[in-house]
Amino acid sequence: xxxxxxxxxxxxxxxxxxxxxxxxxxxxxxxxxxxxxxxxxxxxxxxxxxxxxxxxxxxxxxxxxxxxxxxxxxxxxxxxxxxxxxxxxxxxxxxxxxxxxxxxxxxxxxxxxxxxxxxxxxxxxxxxxxxxxxxxxxxxxxxxxxxxxxxxxxxxxxxxxxxxxxxxxxxxxxxxxxxxxxxxxxxxxxxxxxxxxxxxxxxxxxxxxxxxxxxxxxxxxxxxxxxxxxxxxxxxxxxx
Amino acid sequence: xxxxxxxxxxxxxxxxxxxxxxxxxxxxxxxxxxxxxxxxxxxxxxxxxxxxxxxxxxxxxxxxxxxxxxxxxxxxxxxxxxxxxxxxxxxxxxxxxxxxxxxxxxxxxxxxxxxxxxxxxxxxxxxxxxxxxxxxxxxxxxxxxxxxxxxxxxxxxxxxxxxxxxxxxxxxxxxxxxxxxxxxxxxxxxxxxxxxxxxxxxxxxxxxxxxxxxxxxxxxxxxxxxxxxxxxxxxxxxxx
Numbered sequence: 001x002x003x004x005x006x007x008x009x010x011x012x013x014x015x016x017x018x019x020x021x022x023x024x025x026x027x028x029x030x031x032x033x034x035x036x037x038x039x040x041x042x043x044x045x046x047x048x049x050x051x052x053x054x055x056x057x058x059x060x061x062x063x064x065x066x067x068x069x070x071x072x073x074x075x076x077x078x079x080x081x082x083x084x085x086x087x088x089x090x091x092x093x094x095x096x097x098x099x100x101x102x103x104x105x106x107x108x109x110x111x112x113x114x115x116x117x118x119x120x121x122x123x124x125x126x127x128x129x130x131x132x133x134x135x136x137x138x139x140x141x142x143x144x145x146x147x148x149x150x151x152x153x154x155x156x157x158x159x160x161x162x163x164x165x166x167x168x169x170x171x172x173x174x175x176x177x178x179x180x181x182x183x184x185x186x187x188x189x190x191x192x193x194x195x196x197x198x199x200x201x202x203x204x205x206x207x208x209x210x211x212x213x214x215x216x217x218x219x220x221x222x223x224x225x226x227x228x229x230x231x232x233x234x235x236x237x238x239x240x
Numbered sequence: 241x242x243x244x245x246x247x248x249x250x251x252x253x254x255x256x257x258x259x260x261x262x263x264x265x266x267x268x269x270x271x272x273x274x275x276x277x278x279x280x281x282x283x284x285x286x287x288x289x290x291x292x293x294x295x296x297x298x299x300x301x302x303x304x305x306x307x308x309x310x311x312x313x314x315x316x317x318x319x320x321x322x323x324x325x326x327x328x329x330x331x332x333x334x335x336x337x338x339x340x341x342x343x344x345x346x347x348x349x350x351x352x353x354x355x356x357x358x359x360x361x362x363x364x365x366x367x368x369x370x371x372x373x374x375x376x377x378x379x380x381x382x383x384x385x386x387x388x389x390x391x392x393x394x395x396x397x398x399x400x401x402x403x404x405x406x407x408x409x410x411x412x413x414x415x416x417x418x419x420x421x422x423x424x425x426x427x428x429x430x431x432x433x434x435x436x437x438x439x440x441x442x443x444x445x446x447x448x449x450x451x452x453x454x455x456x457x458x459x460x461x462x463x464x465x466x467x468x469x470x471x472x473x474x475x476x477x478x479x480x
Binding site for chain 2: 070072091095098099100132133134135176178218219220221222223226229230233234236237240
């Protein structure tokens with residue numbers, strides 16, 4: 001199934017941007033009258049009939065729509081420190097989108113070697129991954145903030161907030177992520193994953209004070225991007 | 241923790257090959273008398289003292305050893321069709337090794353576009369991933385065989401044998417992989433994952449006749465490599 005993406009759907013008219021229009025008309029050779037399927041990135045799939053087949057800007061009339069198309073039964077916000085190697089972060093974003101998650105916050109830790117992230121590239125990857133995996137919602141990507149700022153601004157009751165650090169703190173033992181997820185009866189989850197050098201003790205303490213639950217992702221020592229994907233998989237299987 | 245890899249450990253003597261020796265002596269500047277940690281790829285970690293620091297062939301005396309170091313409580317054999325893009329297959333191998341699996345069989349399906357795979361490259365990646373994730377066992381990689389040949393040669397009682405195809409067969413409904421794993425009381429598992437174009441009906445029928453259980457990996461449409469990693473994660477979390 002071939003999907004297009006548009007943020008410009010209103011009043012029964014769907015407009016594709018230049019990239020998508022070129023792909024639609026030049027590559028796939030669609031013409032006026034053809035039916036296409038368009039996702040809006042917010043969860044709705046539109047069946048549309050092309051009314052103008054300009055390769056610079058396709059216009060189509062909406063003939064049907066389906067909400068919550070390709071959705072999942074939880075809401076997962078991943079706050080993940082950028083990896084030294086950008087490819088690994090982008091790979092994580094793609095795979096997480098295929099399995100199902102909703103929001104990505106790049107967070108910069110005290111021990112982060114990489115302190116910038118181009119969100120536009122990640123957004124593009126997420127649009128492709130959503131189309132590829134037949135989901136009408138594209139996860140949102142936030143601008144990077146520090147780990148501490150993220151913790152302070154996510155003191156939200158009702159959400160399950162988890163932090164996966166690797167050291168053992170004598171006072172607060174880490175709990176197994178599977179058990180914590182199984183015991184949780186809600187559906188809104190935040191998981192915070194540290195950089196290659198792990199979270200700092202200060203960051204971990206601040207998170208615990210703010211109500212984050214320290215979790216372990218099992219016995220294996222996982223890279224940052226693998227740990228992040230393992231957490232997405234844990235949520236995916238929890239609500240399966 | 242820095243690990244070396246050697247297949248040549250016998251009689252209390254451990255020899256590193258040229259690559260590992262160069263890394264040990266030229267890069268990390270180890271000298272005779274230094275202690276190093278070496279994995280044998282079969283599950284044992286050796287503490288050794290260097291007795292000869294030649295960059296072409298380090299020799300070291302074994303002073304202690306630990307069996308089943310960094311192991312996991314299941315035995316997982318993944319039979320995965322090569323992906324069109326090799327990087328995706330190698331990425332899967334790396335991530336699966338980090339989480340924990342034991343054997344990789346590249347299998348060629350009726351619908352496989354890629355029909356060859358260089359196992360030597362994958363083996364190298366698995367050695368790196370095992371070192372990185374602190375495991376003394378490196379998953380073995382078999383030479384490619386056809387899906388049908390693989391099915392015929394893996395009619396093994398006592399093992400949980402799963403096949404993840406995407407179509408619905410009216411006769412034998414697919415079961416949820418999480419439930420199948422939870423219900424299984426053993427620890428030996430084989431999972432077969434098809435190519436981009438899925439298994440053929442013939443392959444699926446042969447697998448079912450041979451006792452493979454058809455499973456679903458959930459509602460999301462996953463790429464081959466993501467499906468394969470999701471299956472590894474399902475086993476990892478099952479035995480967590």
